[in-house]
Amino acid sequence: MDNLKTRLFKEKVAKGFMQLSGMLVTGSLFFIIGTILYKGLPYLSWEMITQLPKGGFYMGKEGGILNAILGSLYLAGVATVLATIIGVPIALFLNIYIKTSSKLAQYSKLMFDILYGIPSIVYGAVGFTIMVYFGIRASLLGGIITITLLTIPIVVRTVDELIRTVPNDLKHVTLSLGATNWEVAKVFILHIKPGIFTAILLAFGRAIGDVAGVLLTTGFSDNLPRYIDEPAATLPLAIFFQLSSPIPEVQGRAYASALILTFIILIIVICTHILSSKQNKHKL
Amino acid sequence: MHAHPIIETEQTQVVSPAIQPHIQIQDLNIHIDGHHILKNINLSLPNNSITSIIGPSGCGKTTLLKTLNRLIDDTKGVQVSGSVFVNGEDIYAPNAEVTHIRKKMGLLSQKPFPLPMSIYDNIAYGPRIHGTRNKKELNAIVETQLKNVGLWEEVKDRLDQSATRLSIGQQQRLCLARGLAVKPEIILGDESTSALDPISTQTIENLLVELKKDYTIVLVTHILRQARRVSDYIIFVYGGEILEFGKTEEVLLNPKHEITRQYVKGFIS
Numbered sequence: 090m091d092n093l094k095t096r097l098f099k100e101k102v103a104k105g106f107m108q109l110s111g112m113l114v115t116g117s118l119f120f121i122i123g124t125i126l127y128k129g130l131p132y133l134s135w136e137m138i139t140q141l142p143k144g145g146f147y148m149g150k151e152g153g154i155l156n157a158i159l160g161s162l163y164l165a166g167v168a169t170v171l172a173t174i175i176g177v178p179i180a181l182f183l184n185i186y187i188k189t190s191s192k193l194a195q196y197s198k199l200m201f202d203i204l205y206g207i208p209s210i211v212y213g214a215v216g217f218t219i220m221v222y223f224g225i226r227a228s229l230l231g232g233i234i235t236i237t238l239l240t241i242p243i244v245v246r247t248v249d250e251l252i253r254t255v256p257n258d259l260k261h262v263t264l265s266l267g268a269t270n271w272e273v274a275k276v277f278i279l280h281i282k283p284g285i286f287t288a289i290l291l292a293f294g295r296a297i298g299d300v301a302g303v304l305l306t307t308g309f310s311d312n313l314p315r316y317i318d319e320p321a322a323t324l325p326l327a328i329f330f331q332l333s334s335p336i337p338e339v340q341g342r343a344y345a346s347a348l349i350l351t352f353i354i355l356i357i358v359i360c361t362h363i364l365s366s367k368q369n370k371h372k373l
Numbered sequence: 374m375h376a377h378p379i380i381e382t383e384q385t386q387v388v389s390p391a392i393q394p395h396i397q398i399q400d401l402n403i404h405i406d407g408h409h410i411l412k413n414i415n416l417s418l419p420n421n422s423i424t425s426i427i428g429p430s431g432c433g434k435t436t437l438l439k440t441l442n443r444l445i446d447d448t449k450g451v452q453v454s455g456s457v458f459v460n461g462e463d464i465y466a467p468n469a470e471v472t473h474i475r476k477k478m479g480l481l482s483q484k485p486f487p488l489p490m491s492i493y494d495n496i497a498y499g500p501r502i503h504g505t506r507n508k509k510e511l512n513a514i515v516e517t518q519l520k521n522v523g524l525w526e527e528v529k530d531r532l533d534q535s536a537t538r539l540s541i542g543q544q545q546r547l548c549l550a551r552g553l554a555v556k557p558e559i560i561l562g563d564e565s566t567s568a569l570d571p572i573s574t575q576t577i578e579n580l581l582v583e584l585k586k587d588y589t590i591v592l593v594t595h596i597l598r599q600a601r602r603v604s605d606y607i608i609f610v611y612g613g614e615i616l617e618f619g620k621t622e623e624v625l626l627n628p629k630h631e632i633t634r635q636y637v638k639g640f641i642s
Contacts, residue, residue, distance in 0.1 A: 190449035261444050262486045262548065266499040266555050267476025280489040 129344030137345055142311050150338045154346050160314045160321035165297035168236035172292050176244025181274045184252040204242035210301035212239045217305045229314050229321040232307030239302050240292040247288035251281040283365035290361040294354060300325040324350045395420040395589045401455035403436055410436050412613045423590040425600035428610035434593045438561055442478040443471050479552030481565040485544035487536035492528050495536045495547055499555035518550040522580055542573025562592040578603050601625055609633050
């Protein structure tokens with residue numbers, strides 16, 4: 090009986106801890122959203138999302154941040170597409186074409202784990218070196234190269250985890266129909282398609298929110314990003330500059346920018362959920 | 374594997390039934406991570422009949438089955454020596470084309486694994502990858518194969534539904550039909566009914582018995598009664614060696630080896 094009492098006590102403690110953690114996280118999420126709503130909403134206006142900054146990003150109390158919105162969308166969008174195009178085949182190769190137990194597969198996965206954990210300022214520094222070597226100035230292109238490098242490991246690791254959930258027998262039955270490895274890979278993609286959207290979402294979230302990687306490579310501009318070899322503004326950097334301004338109105342505009350960034354991510358999350366739930370019908 | 378007692382076989386070459394061989398295994402040895410898993414296998418499998426591979430857990434039955442369609446290649450640390458001839462062609466020859474070999478052998482796995490697509494596409498998948506694009510032709514194949522496994526009436530109105538929605542028994546029949554759609558010559562079954570209820574098991578067994586007039590069928594099973602019900606021949610594998618190979622009644626009722634006798638009686642499992 091005593092034993093049962095101890096066990097039930099442990100059960101209560103564990104459950105309590107889980108609930109507390111959950112509440113802490115939910116609470117801080119609401120706190121973050123509350124703060125940006127409270128501080129940013131008064132400054133949010135139609136001009137914010139339709140106009141270019143007036144009076145400079147640091148001092149400008151008027152105009153908008155259309156340059157940063159478009160810059161961020163271009164940068165994160167292109168980088169995510171590139172990272173998916175490069176990352177998904179890597180994950181497929183490591184799991185289907187070579188034995189998952191092979192040294193090559195294991196060392197590669199270790200390498201991607203390390204790359205996953207490297208801070209983005211290091212990617213920025215590497216991107217900067219590449220740009221200097223090729224004579225590219227701080228530009229949208231430089232940012233795209235850097236952010237693509239930053240997000241490839243995210244795509245590889247996430248898709249790799251997804252593929253590991255596919256039963257090996259699915260590979261065997263497909264092979265035994267006389268399929269080639271590429272045909273097996275296509276069946277795997279069908280199987281993990283809902284999850285691939287999540288991988289893309291994660292990559293996009295990291296890409297659009299990164300500051301350190303773009304600081305050295307993309308530069309900043311008050312103009313619309315029209316050419317790939319010109320500097321471009323990004324939302325996180327815009328927020329950074331606005332926040333460091335001494336003028337309270339400009340600081341307030343930083344929160345409005347943060348609100349816009351959060352809203353973009355919210356839209357992407359909702360779209361991903363809709364897309365992946367539509368793809369879920371063949372789940373084993 | 375090494376815990377098994379060493380068996381001295383009097384006959385080194387197992388005498389195969391006097392029927393023209395479809396699959397012929399010569400001096401096959403398999404090592405996995407240095408362990409000798411299959412030892413000196415020499416075997417001729419008879420055409421158009423069902424051969425069951427039986428034996429205790431971990432004796433190498435599934436490994437033996439996997440060597441027939443070279444899925445063994447996917448195993449970590451595997452070394453294969455010897456030859457497996459299918460219609461006289463050595464599938465372990467350096468220039469053997471694995472994809473072509475596997476097409477010849479339909480696999481019915483332990484649990485049904487429908488492809489993540491519709492019922493129709495599951496059946497059409499094989500023919501499509503092998504070049505059949507004509508819609509009419511594909512329709513005909515789908516209908517024929519689903520009828521073959523007795524699934525047509527149950528699913529004909531919902532061919533575009535996901536195959537994963539079917540019951541486990543229906544899924545397994547679908548997988549059989551999917552395998553048959555690529556026109557194999559051999560059907561390999563790896564404990565194909567172990568996840569099924571008794572009625573679905575019976576359906577699959579009856580299907581296999583029916584199919585043997587057109588196919589050579591090799592089944593791995595740990596259910597002796599099943600081996601008795603469906604198979605014409607039985608291979609008894611023990612400790613990586615073939616201890617006995619012969620007609621079902623002979624092996625089950627009159628085993629030559631003490632170990633087979635004990636296994637059949639249920640002393641070893």
